[in-house]
Amino acid sequence: MNSSAPHLILAGGGLASCLIALRVAQAHPDTRISIVESGPEICGNHTWSFHEDDLSADQHEFISPLIQHQWPAQEVRFPSYTRQLKAGYFSITSDALREFVEARNIELQTNTEVTDLGPAHAVLSDGRTLEGSAVIDGRGQARADGLVLGFQKFLGREVTTREPHGIRHPVIMDATVSQADGYRFIYLLPFDAHTLLIEDTRYSDGADLDDSQLSAAIDDYAVEHHWTIENTLREERGILPILMAGRFDQFWPRNAGIARAGLRAALFHPTTGYSLPQAMTLADAIASHWPMDGAALATFTRNHAQAFWNDTGFFRLLNRMLFRCGVPEKRYTVMERFYKLSDSLIENFYASDLTLLNKARLVTGKPPVPFFEGLSMIGEEKFLRAEYAE
Ligand SMILES: Cc1cc2nc3c(=O)[nH]c(=O)nc-3n(C[C@H](O)[C@H](O)[C@H](O)COP(=O)(O)OP(=O)(O)OC[C@H]3O[C@@H](n4cnc5c(N)ncnc54)[C@H](O)[C@@H]3O)c2cc1C
Structure with a gap:
């Protein structure tokens, strides 16, 4: 790669940064791309799901190598009815995304915190300063300046059951359970006949999450469904912002001057907290306008996020x-x-x-x-x- 090639620095190695890195690398193989991640590895430990119509045909094609699970339908359950929804449902995993990024010519610096950012440089916790053409701040959830939020809180356990659990499609909401802490439902993702993600979710006014209480509620739910849990393979928890109102200019001041992506840019579905489709769309938009200098990229990402804000x-x-x-x-x-x-x-x-x-x-x-x-x-x-x- 020649030294005058454009250099994109991504602060934070989560979903949004990785999708941008992949899309820019694909469209501009001459660009040098660096991801700086504070954790021991990029992409964290998630299962990211999306609905069939969330992505365009081109985006589906791009993301298809990352898809680890897919189902042709979904289900919802309420006290008065159960309904099957015809739209497909898909999941990608952190492991698949990480492998994909690692196979590309993308520079990864893990266990390194970004302590300060400018439009085209990042100061790192080891004392170095990375200089590039442009920087994107993809460090996850930002301060909620100017936003009024509710919360979608959940604890999920991926478990194996002794007998087949009998769940064939994702149950995106089982709201037949007792209500607590706002709107409560169970989310089920069946990975195979004996492996199931059981997630206890609450749409609540407050952000506190009692892991042991939700974990016990998952045990109770399993017992009610006559499932004997043999192992818990993985746990995930989340406290996602649900946007009720806000002032975009206060959340992201016009003169802030640094590009943002993902949750940092408020690019998530206001009601579900999901961000994969918005991250994919921003990655595409950046790749088709790249290269830009830091100031231009900051304006570009802010305008993109503002348009999404206005539309939602x-x-x-x-x-x-x-x-x-x-x-x-x-x-x-x-x-x-x-x-x-x-x-x-x-x-x-x-x-x-x-x-x-x-x-x-x-x-x-x-x-x-x-x-x-x-x-x-x-x-x-x-x-x-x-x-x-x-
Ligand atoms: C458990 C869970 C499940 C979810 N499931 C779904 C789902 O199914 N579908 C969906 O669309 N959305 C889902 N979401 C919501 C959302 O899509 C994810 O939170 C998504 O990962 C957000 O992407 P992001 O890139 O903005 O932030 P993240 O993926 O959180 O990435 C931010 C990265 O920045 C790093 N970082 C933070 N500070 C620094 C620093 N100072 N220096 C360097 N690195 C730093 C973090 O370690 C992290 O790796 C889920 C969220 C959670 C928590």
Whole structure:
């Protein structure tokens, strides 16, 4: 690689950075790419899932070598009904993503913290400064300046069961369980006849997560389903932000001057907290405009994130209604009503791509929340002023 080649520095080696690295490496083999990760290895220890319609055909093709599990349908369960959704569901794993990145000509520096960033340089914990053409901050969840959040909290255990567990498709919500700490449901991913991820999830007002309590709840759920857990192979936990409202300029000031990606850029689905589709889209956008200098890349990523923010205001409204109307124990009724809607509307919802008609359908009909409380949630700025006044 010649020394005048463009050099992209990625701070943090998580999902967003790795997808950018792969897409830029593919489209611009002459670019030098460095990833600096504070942990012992890049990509962490996750299973990242997505819905079939979340990605374009080209993105599906790109990501297909990383897919470790896929299912042709999904299921939801509520006290009053069970429904199978026709859309496929896919999972990639950290191991697969890491292997893919390691096989490319990408420089990896692990066990190295980024302590300071400029538009085109990164200061490292070992005292060195990496100089490049441009830097992207992909260090995961940022401070929530200017944002009003709820939380999606979960503890998941990938277990083996003595007898076949009998789950054939992902159960993305089993809300037949007792309600606690807001909206509670169990998420199930069957990897094979005896291996299952069981995740206890809560949509809550607070961010505290009691691991031992959720782990015991998973044991109880297994007993109720007559599964004998033989081993827990892996555990994952998450406290994902659910966006109710915010001021984008405060979260990411115009003059900040450093490019961002992933959760750092608020590029996640406001209601589910999933970020894989948004990370893929940003990676594509950067690859097709690369090379840029640090200042241009900062403006480019900020504009991209601002456009996503503007497009997803309706989801923040739905979240305000979910979190702030009615009593927390009844939140499941909002979801119970939602999953009675058409397959195409549900697919558009996950893909953050609702049509005007979809939006109208979501807020008309029998109100999912008390009508007058719902009305007071409509204006985001009004809601913010009331929040900050408290
Ligand atoms: C357990 C769990 C399961 C999830 N499942 C899904 C899912 O199924 N589908 C989906 O779309 N989303 C899922 N998400 C949500 C979201 O997609 C992930 O959190 C995703 O990893 C976010 O990507 P990111 O690149 O922004 O941050 P991360 O992947 O968290 O990457 C940030 C990286 O930066 C590193 N870092 C932090 N500080 C520094 C520093 N100072 N210097 C150097 N490195 C640093 C971290 O160690 C980390 O490796 C899940 C989240 C969690 C926690």
